[in-house]
Amino acid sequence: MAHIPDGVLSAPVLVAGAALSLVGCAYGLQQLAAERIPQVALLSAVLFVAALVHFPVGPSSVHLMLNGLAGVLLGWAAFPAILVALLLQAVLFGFGGLVVLGVNAMNMALPAVLCRALFVALFRSGNRRRTIIAAGLAGGIGVMLTALLVALALALSGQEFVAAAKLIIFTHIPVAVIESIFSAAVIDLLLRVKPEFLNFTGMKEEYP
Amino acid sequence: MNTSASSSAMHSLAKVSHPHASVTIYLPLKKGDREGFRASEPLLKTVDARLRLAACGLFALIVVGLTQIPALLTALALAGCAVLAARPELAPTLRCLAALDGFMLFILFFLPFTVPGEMVFSLNGTTASYEGVLQAVEILLKANAVVLMILALLGSLGSVELGHAMARLRLPVKFVQLFLFTVRYIEVLDREYRRLRTAMKARGFRLRCDLHTWRSVGYLFGMLLVRGIERAERILAAMRCRGFQGHFYPMTEAKPVDRRDYAFAGLSVAAACALIVLEYLHS
Numbered sequence: 001m002a003h004i005p006d007g008v009l010s011a012p013v014l015v016a017g018a019a020l021s022l023v024g025c026a027y028g029l030q031q032l033a034a035e036r037i038p039q040v041a042l043l044s045a046v047l048f049v050a051a052l053v054h055f056p057v058g059p060s061s062v063h064l065m066l067n068g069l070a071g072v073l074l075g076w077a078a079f080p081a082i083l084v085a086l087l088l089q090a091v092l093f094g095f096g097g098l099v100v101l102g103v104n105a106m107n108m109a110l111p112a113v114l115c116r117a118l119f120v121a122l123f124r125s126g127n128r129r130r131t132i133i134a135a136g137l138a139g140g141i142g143v144m145l146t147a148l149l150v151a152l153a154l155a156l157s158g159q160e161f162v163a164a165a166k167l168i169i170f171t172h173i174p175v176a177v178i179e180s181i182f183s184a185a186v187i188d189l190l191l192r193v194k195p196e197f198l199n200f201t202g203m204k205e206e207y208p
Numbered sequence: 209m210n211t212s213a214s215s216s217a218m219h220s221l222a223k224v225s226h227p228h229a230s231v232t233i234y235l236p237l238k239k240g241d242r243e244g245f246r247a248s249e250p251l252l253k254t255v256d257a258r259l260r261l262a263a264c265g266l267f268a269l270i271v272v273g274l275t276q277i278p279a280l281l282t283a284l285a286l287a288g289c290a291v292l293a294a295r296p297e298l299a300p301t302l303r304c305l306a307a308l309d310g311f312m313l314f315i316l317f318f319l320p321f322t323v324p325g326e327m328v329f330s331l332n333g334t335t336a337s338y339e340g341v342l343q344a345v346e347i348l349l350k351a352n353a354v355v356l357m358i359l360a361l362l363g364s365l366g367s368v369e370l371g372h373a374m375a376r377l378r379l380p381v382k383f384v385q386l387f388l389f390t391v392r393y394i395e396v397l398d399r400e401y402r403r404l405r406t407a408m409k410a411r412g413f414r415l416r417c418d419l420h421t422w423r424s425v426g427y428l429f430g431m432l433l434v435r436g437i438e439r440a441e442r443i444l445a446a447m448r449c450r451g452f453q454g455h456f457y458p459m460t461e462a463k464p465v466d467r468r469d470y471a472f473a474g475l476s477v478a479a480a481c482a483l484i485v486l487e488y489l490h491s
Contacts, residue, residue, distance in 0.1 A: 005312060006272055007350025014272070029382045034454040037382065038447070039440035041389030045397050046436050048390070050429045056417050073433070084387045088394075091362045091370060094304030094355045098268035154315070160322040160340065164315045178422050185426025186433065193434045 003089070003104055004150060006097025010157040017103030017153065021083065024109055028079035036077070043073050044081035048088070055178055062175050068142020069183045071112030072119045072135065078112040079105070103153055111145035125199060128191055132184045139183025140176040147172035250295040250364070255472045256465060257365055257373035263476040264361040268354045270483050277342075279486040280349040286479055287356035294360040301359055305352065312351055316344040367391040385456065396439075397432060404428050 009017075032040065047066045054061040070078045083105045089095040096104050115138035122134035151165035190198055252260070271283045291301065320328070323340030330336065362370060371388040375381070408428070415421055 003311065005347075005351035006268060006354040007347045008315060011273075025383070029380055032382055032386075034382065034385075034452075035444060037385050038389055038443040039437065041386055042393050042397070042436035042440045042443075043433060044386075045390050045393035046429060046432045048394050049397050049401050049432070050425075053425060054415075055421065055425075056415055058417070080383055080386055081390070084383075084390050087387070088367065088391065090358055091365075091367070093307065094301075094359050094363070095307065097351065097354045098265060098358060099272045099354070160319055160343070161315065163318040163322050167314075167318075181419060181422040182426040182429075185423040186430040189427050189430025190433060193430070194437060197437055 003086070003096035004100050004107075004153065006099050008157065008161075009100060009103060009153055013153050013157050014099055014103060017100070017106045019102070021079070021102040021105040021109070024076075024079040024106065024113070025083055028076040028081075028109075031076045032080070040074055040077045040081055044070065044085060047073075048085050051085075057174050057178075062178065064175065064179050064182060065108065065143055065146060066139075066179065066183075067108040067112040067146055068115040068138040068140070068179065069135075069186060071109075071114070071116040071142065072138050072183075072187070074112075075116050076113060078116070079109040082109045082112065107146050107149040107153065110149065111142045114145065115139075115142045123198075128188075131191060131198070132188050135187035136180040136184035140180030143172055143176040143179050144169075147176075251293040252290070252360065252364060252472075253294070254468055256463070256469045257369050258377050259469055259472055259476075260361040260365060261370070261373050261377065263472070264357055266476065266480055267357050270480055271350055271353050271357075274350070274483065274487050275346065276487050276490040277346065277349070278490050279483055280346060280353065282486055283353040283483055284349055284356070286483075287353045287360065290360035291356050294364040296359065296364060301356075304355065304359060312348055316347060319344040319347075381455065388456075393436070393439075397436065400432060400435065401428070404431065 047070050051064055051066050054063050067078070067082065070081060074081055083101070086096060086101055086104050086108075090097065090101065118141065119134050119138045122130060122137070124130055147169045151168050154161040154165040154168070187198070267283075267286075271280070274280050274283060320336035320340035321331075321334050323337050323343055325337035325339030327335045328338050328341060365373070368388065368391060371384055371391065374387065375384045405428070408424070413424060415425075
C-alpha cells in the first residue's frame, strides 16, 4: 500500500519528494563502495521476494514492506536499493507510477535510514535478546513511519484526502505487527548462523 | 532422433543474435521479462530503448499536469494505442490494472464526500458533491493512462535492456549496476524461495494468521539472507579474479538510430503537443 499512483499528489509534494529522494540516493550511492554492490543487490533481492509473500489476515491478506529490515541491513544504501525495487515494481507489475517515484522512494527509504540509526543505537554485541527486540522495533516502526509519510503526502496534497490518509494509517497496523515479528525472526536467525555480519560495534561513529 | 523434443524446448527460450556474428544464442526467458509478450516482432519492439524511456517520462509528466477531462481521455486513448502497438498478453496487463484500481478505489471512495460543492447524491446522510466525483474520475484517468503507458513502453522492454538504456542515458554507474544485479538475483532467489517453501509444505506448513507462521517465514528469509551473503562473497571473489574496476560493459550494442526511431520521436512530441493544446482549448 505504500505505492501512491500517479495523478493523486499535488505538484509541490511531488517536487519535494523527488528532491529529497535524489539527495538520499546520491548520498547512498556515494557511500556505497563498488565492491559492496553485489551484496546490496542480493540482500535487496531477498527483500523484494519477501515482499511478494501474502500473509493471510482474516478474510484478506497483507504483504510486507520490509523497509525497516532493509535499513538495518543496508544503511544508507537502502535509498538506491528501494528506488531500484520501486522502479522494477512499476515496470513489471504496474505498481505506482513514474512521476511519484521520488515521493514513494522517500516514503520508504527515510524510515529505513531512521530504523538503521535506531537499531545501531540499541545494538549490543553479545546481548541477543536486546538485539532481537531492536530488530522487531525497527520492523514495526519502519512500517508505521512509512504509513505516516504516505498519509502526510496525501494530506498535504489536499484537504479532501485527509479521511483516506487516516484510514491508511489504521490499515498499516496489522502489517506493522506481522513485520516486527518477521524482522525479529530474521535477525534472530542471522545472529545464530552468521553473527559476524551483524557486527555494528565499530560502526557507531559512522552512523548518526 | 529427438529433434521434435529439442524444438519444443526451444519455444521457451528467447532468441538473441549477436550484432557482429552470424551466431544465434538461445537464452532462457526470465520470469517477468518477456514472457507475457508474443514472439513475433511488435511495432514498438524495434524502437530504441532510450527513446521509449524518455517518451514514457515525458508522457507521465504531461498527464500528471492535465486537468481537463477531454485531454485526459485522449491521454488514456494514446496509452491504449501504445499497448496495442506493444501487443502484451491481455491477462497480465488487466491484472496490473486491477491491482492499481484496488488502491485507487480506496482513496477515491472518500473524494465525493470530502470535496465541498454541488450535491449529486447522498449516502446515509452524507452528501456527495459533483466536484468530488469529477476529481475522482480525473485521478482515475491519470493513473490508468500512466500505468498503461509504462506497461506498453517499458514493460515490453525487459529489465536488462532497461538497465542498459539507463546506462546509455548517463545515469550513475553504481545505480545501474545495482539495478542489473538486483534484476539478476531476484530471479535466483525467487527460485530458492520456492524450493524452501516446497520443503516446508512437505512438512505440513501452511500460511496462517499466527505467530508460528510469521516466525517461520522470517526464519526462511533469514536463511535466504545468509545464503545471499555467502553468494555475494563468492561473486565478489569472482569479480576480483576478473579484474573488476568498477565498470561493466553492456553486452548489447546500441543499434544505430534509424527511421523508425525518428518516427517514434516525432509521434511522441506530436502527441505531447496535442495533449497540451487540448488542455488549453477546454480550460
